[in-house]
Amino acid sequence: MAQSSDEIVKREIIDKIGVEFNGLQLMVFPESSDADQIPFGDEGGLTFGVNGTLYGSCDACWVIKQPWKNPYNNKIVQYTPVVALEGTDALNRGSSGNAQYQRFHHALGAVKAGLIGVYYLRKGVHKIQEDLYGMAFNATQVEKGTYLIIDNLDELKLLLSVIHDGSELKDFIEQKMKSMQHVFKEKFDRIYGNWGKFGEERSTLIYDKYVIKYSGRMRRNFTDGSQRAGHIAVGEMFLTKYYFPGKHVFYLWPKMTQGDVDYLDAHKMDDKEWRILRNEDGVSIVTIDDLENVPLVVKKELKQIADEPLKGDALRVFNRDVDIIVNGLRRGIIVLKSQLGKNIN
């Protein structure tokens, strides 16, 4: 087998920055080990989170020797993590679209824990989706830490070199935030111009207090380990959440039922991605069963294609039925029941 994306990134970090830099020690583990999968602590671990929810594992972390209380489990550990990095060679491996979102949540755990989280996408054939910059910028506004998107390690090295200098670090982050916001805004203005158009193009219904993001997820996306759709679902959820801070996100999966969600709750609560989807503040997973007044024929058709990948006839049926649901929601004919049982339209 050729080198994996993670191996390439880790090797690049070691070669470029070394195992110690500017008073920071590097934590990194080989591909064959699962030491990165455990929560950050005295036994290793490169996975961060808060309040009992872990986000994906990172590839590298820079630490200083100083006690730290881990907000995931409130344990005091010997080392304080300062910068956590999730890296990928995806831009050289065909990831041109929303596949780039699928690792966004890995560094997000560090950001929620109050650290600097970095999502490093090695320069490659494809460009970084501007959405990622917007997601990271907005996440930084609402979460405790800072989220940076970078495409070269020189920038990372510069960050690490100013990490102990309060005012230089502040300047660096401010500049980076401006640059990320600019990249995102430039594309947004060019492609959408306003949030209404964004909503139409990006399967999102926007209301005063909430948004409904809809997509064709199916149960198998979360049970079949070979599928990345579960990861992408998490990425899309965070895109919606951070684009609409202050609004509740209803993540609508019309191909799925409450029974599917119950099944996944019973069988996949140890799965990081499912746990994130179910526990994220301000996000609710809703299914066809959470909608009132959906035409029976629509329900029947969606049930028939419940396990079908969205291509060919299944895609045609899905698009047609989702159009009916979306128009119904817009007109107030179809109603989304809240998780508390109250109508909220």
Add this chain to the structure above:
Amino acid sequence: MEINAKKFILIMKVNFGHKVVDTPIGEGIVLDPFLAFIYSAITGAGYLDNPLYPFTVKGLTKLFYNAMDYKFVTGLFDNTTLKNTPCQLAKAKEYLFSSKKIIIPVEFSTELELQSKLKKLIKASTDPATNYIIQRIEISKKGNGMEPFMEYLTCEIVKEEGFIVENQIPLTHSTGSPDFGGYRLKDATLIIPNKIHLLELSLLRLGIEKGLKKEDRDWLLVGEAKTSTNEVKKQLDKYLKTGLFNEGLEINPSKLKAASSYTSLLTIGDDYRIKVIRKEENRDYVDPEKQSQYIEWLMNYVKYYLIANLTNDEFIAYYLKITKHPISSQEDVISFVNKLSYKEIIDTIKGVIENGTIK
């Protein structure tokens, strides 16, 4: 047999006569730098350039995604550029071929424990740390994570029977990647070295010397290594059903009998000697037409590892000299290399070694 550090040393000593030396963290085996390079490429064992993530060759020198196809993975080639050839790696990391290496088997339960041991070794050693190659022995895993080591042993034993060998071989996406492949190619015999690891063909320029052995018949081996489970029959059957291979080889240090009468077994006895128990039944799985196509592909596959003796500049010059136009795509590279004969490639390599340039 579960292979731990002590057994590792005994296996290497008993089967290959390698010298055993003491190091600050235990015994190690001395290998010449070429063999050490192959060892790292097969097993993933890393040169101790740092205690956290030792540099390994594994995965760097791969070529194609699948057999019977010519789509490059990033490895030996990166698009149309010769990238991770041993010669290029040797320039970037001089320590790779500078001196003999010591392979140290290091048992550990946690990554932090291993890192601590390696830091101790670096501190205590008077020799450059990059003279050490660290063989991880994860005692928390069933089988201690030693399947790649078994792949290495298989390569070393089987190649002596006149095979070009490699591990983690390209096949197809649906069949997966067998742990071991051995290729006896009669039309390559006496032209290119056999009794060789495929990657060693890329080390000719660095001075490796390998013998030629006459073979009258094509024979293709496929193998699967296990150290933590005895379940291998299903996988081997899958590979054999492709119709490409003459023989299936189960690789397992703990078994005394093969999973089926129609596959062979490579195992390790209580005396630490590697044994190959040949299949009892001469069942013929080969589809002659499919195997013929596979052999044609293998004959070309091997050429790229020979070409990897050239630098990228030399390769470009060679291409230009023959085709009279620049490389513009991967297809150009594939078409060019596939048309070359082994003699042409070897003569070109000899030419650059003698003259320092393509003439």
